[in-house]
Amino acid sequence: xxxxxxxxxxxxxxxxxxxxxxxxxxxxxxxxxxxxxxxxxxxxxxxxxxxxxxxxxxxxxxxxxxxxxxxxxxxxxxxxxxxxxxxxxxxxxxxxxxxxxxxxxxxxxxxxxxxxx
Amino acid sequence: xxxxxxxxxxxxxxxxxxxxxxxxxxxxxxxxxxxxxxxxxxxxxxxxxxxxxxxxxxxxxxxxxxxxxxxxxxxxxxxxxxxxxxxxxxxxxxxxxxxxxxxxxxxxxxxx
Numbered sequence: 001x002x003x004x005x006x007x008x009x010x011x012x013x014x015x016x017x018x019x020x021x022x023x024x025x026x027x028x029x030x031x032x033x034x035x036x037x038x039x040x041x042x043x044x045x046x047x048x049x050x051x052x053x054x055x056x057x058x059x060x061x062x063x064x065x066x067x068x069x070x071x072x073x074x075x076x077x078x079x080x081x082x083x084x085x086x087x088x089x090x091x092x093x094x095x096x097x098x099x100x101x102x103x104x105x106x107x108x109x110x111x112x113x114x115x116x117x
Numbered sequence: 118x119x120x121x122x123x124x125x126x127x128x129x130x131x132x133x134x135x136x137x138x139x140x141x142x143x144x145x146x147x148x149x150x151x152x153x154x155x156x157x158x159x160x161x162x163x164x165x166x167x168x169x170x171x172x173x174x175x176x177x178x179x180x181x182x183x184x185x186x187x188x189x190x191x192x193x194x195x196x197x198x199x200x201x202x203x204x205x206x207x208x209x210x211x212x213x214x215x216x217x218x219x220x221x222x223x224x225x226x227x228x229x
Contacts, residue, residue: 044161044219057214093160097215106217108160
């Protein structure tokens, strides 16, 4: 199957700082990428959907000024958590798909564990 | 909100078939059913998907009822490495954009 990578795999940062997480599709062009977050023992929650070259669409309740998403190329999307607080500590997972609605495959990255101290 | 309901947990003996049920009674005619699994602290792994017909691949089989209101994922010979949380997801399309909205999933434990 297609490969999606994330970097870093884990990060620890101090309150008030910003953290950038990268998501890359390694062997296909990802026209659409998705960002999820997952708290311990909970399911994945969709945060936003980004299409290459356009602004991300955020789910209800997700602060777009806090979680900045950039999808500048067909193989890279970034999520920046700005002014991080301890409650932002979570497992962040991206996924990617190529093509439009006809393409049904959606592949997930390995996740990035963020700890804010 | 997720359009699927699954039992929170299931157990299965190693070597036996694991049958994981999923209800999706509000599914629309053009919405696909996906199955993913997540092993602790990893990203979800794609298993299989289907629309109307039953599907089989090297990992599993997917049986979808004729009315499409429910489906069953079958792992034919479960191993200890199949212990994971299994998510049944209906792919929704909103304003031309597809989304996979995760429910709570089924925590499957394979026992030796």
